[in-house]
Amino acid sequence: MDNFWKGKKVFITGANGFLGSYITKALVGKNAQVFSLIYDDNPGSIFDEEGLWDKTRIIRGDVRDLNLMGKVLKENQIDTIFHLAAQPIVNQSVDDPLETFEINIQGTWNILEAAKKSNKIERVIVASSDKAYGHHDMLPYREHTHSLKGIYPYEVSKSCADLISQSYYRTFKLPVCITRCVNLYGPGDLKMNRIMPNTIKRLYYNEPPVIRDTSESLRDYVFIEDAAQGYLKLAEKMNPEIHGHAFNFAANSPLSVLEVINLISREMNKKIEPKIITGGFDILHQYASYEKAKNVLGWMPKYGFLEGIKKTIPWYVNYFDKLGKK
Known part of the structure; x- marks a missing residue:
């Protein structure tokens, strides 16, 4: 191709x-x-x-x-x-x-x-x-x-x-x-209310990460x-x-919100207790199979979550460095 x-x-x-x-x-x-x-x-x-x-x-x-x-x-x-x-x-x-x-x-x-x-x-x-x-x-x-x-x-x-x-x-x-x-x-997501950029931003500024609704909800990334x-x-x-x-x-590797925050915190060497905000309009558990994409298209994810955040966090740190401290 x-x-x-x-x-x-x-x-x-x-x-x-x-x-x-x-x-x-x-x-x-x-x-x-x-x-x-x-x-x-x-x-x-x-x-x-x-x-x-x-x-x-x-x-x-x-x-x-x-x-x-x-x-x-x-x-x-x-x-x-x-x-x-x-x-x-x-x-x-x-x-x-x-x-x-x-x-x-x-x-x-x-x-x-x-x-x-x-x-x-x-x-x-x-x-x-x-x-x-x-x-x-x-x-x-x-x-x-x-x-x-x-x-x-x-x-x-x-x-x-x-x-x-x-x-x-x-x-x-x-x-x-x-x-x-x-x-x-990944690098470049500037919707700061999403879990990945929001968590990295809050940890960068030494603020508590936010868990919306429940720490147990499962998502796929x-x-x-x-x-x-x-x-x-x-x-x-x-x-x-x-x-x-x-x-x-x-x-098809679901993670809880708390697991995501903990993995990012560990990679950034931060230990700040998350803040839980109840309420919201999200489904509790959501994750999907990529079997059809693999069988028909020959596609499967190359990056595991840990590999992905190792490529993602430095981009945001550089981005916030450029913005300057609050």
């Missing part, structure tokens, strides 16, 4: 976000022509760090603008779409569910509708989430046995976007595949470079036999 991407015209929504930055960087390195949809600036991101502003074609806009999406695909003869743009924060979805639904659901159907009207599209990859599964007693989540049944706004937005994507394949034979990633972590490679492998392997399919990108 060394020359697969050479000359491909790739449209990435949310290109300067956490995952988008890594996928954009990888595709630029593989000589694709990348068209980056940017809604908000993301200062300090990997997109900035890698100088991707000068290596891709920048399109300022909003996935909620259907006319713009159609124009971008038509004028640039786009053949591949990675739809990553989203409102990704659970608490924010509770504070403003309408905006979350507009971005995550309307934004997705706009991309799919624009793609349907294009005669150049060869592949569309839509980012769903393991949150789309909602609550299930039997874990890990598997694509063929676990239905999508989100309850809270963020989960529902991803369940809907996922099902709409499947519908566009079933109804219109649009060449679309869906990704359901577990929690992603995949290093960002592994996730980006998963997206590329999926796009490269897409064919009519897997159009309409969803794939979990996971580690």
